[in-house]
Amino acid sequence: MTSRVDRLHTDRGVSAESWLGMRFQGEDFQALRGPLVYLALAEDDSPLYIGMSVGGIGRLFSRHHHAWKDHPVNEIAYVLVYPVGTKRDARALETCLIQDLKPRWNRAHITDFAGIADRLGMTVMATRDLGRKLRESHNERV
Numbered sequence: 001m002t003s004r005v006d007r008l009h010t011d012r013g014v015s016a017e018s019w020l021g022m023r024f025q026g027e028d029f030q031a032l033r034g035p036l037v038y039l040a041l042a043e044d045d046s047p048l049y050i051g052m053s054v055g056g057i058g059r060l061f062s063r064h065h066h067a068w069k070d071h072p073v074n075e076i077a078y079v080l081v082y083p084v085g086t087k088r089d090a091r092a093l094e095t096c097l098i099q100d101l102k103p104r105w106n107r108a109h110i111t112d113f114a115g116i117a118d119r120l121g122m123t124v125m126a127t128r129d130l131g132r133k134l135r136e137s138h139n140e141r142v
Contacts (some may be wrong), residue, residue: 031083032057035090039097040105043077047103052094054087071105 024032033056040049048071053059060079084090098106 032081034083035085035087036081036083037090037093037097038082039080039101039103040076041078041080042075045077047097047101048076049105050094050097050101050103052090054090057081 035052035054036056037050037052038057038060039047042048051059060081082093084093
């Protein structure tokens with residue numbers, strides 16, 4: 001059975017193979033509007049870029065984003081998005097992921113856990129634990 005949307009696109013000459021619809025639940029929209037961290041990954045699952053946004057997923061799609069201006073976006077195979085509770089959580093997650101995964105396109109790699117912990121108001125051990133948990137979560141998805 002062909003849906004109304006599929007018929008509309010087929011009538012306009014868009015093949016079913018090129019029309020990919022993504023389904024989101026209501027709570028997905030709420031999560032994508034708040035602070036989050038995103039990982040752009042290559043076909044081989046290597047991290048290309050890790051960033052954060054306080055205002056949701058819009059920054060990821062901005063044509064003015066420095067990472068997309070400086071690098072060929074066709075190298076991105078997929079993007080993982082991690083909604084978080086606060087700007088502080090986003091910064092902590094971004095920092096740990098950059099430290100641990102060392103993405104190619106990020107301008108600087110963060111290497112000072114003590115400095116990171118101090119800036120985030122966390123202990124060094126808590127910062128390392130957060131990085132480890134996020135790395136394990138990433139590895140499970142890959």
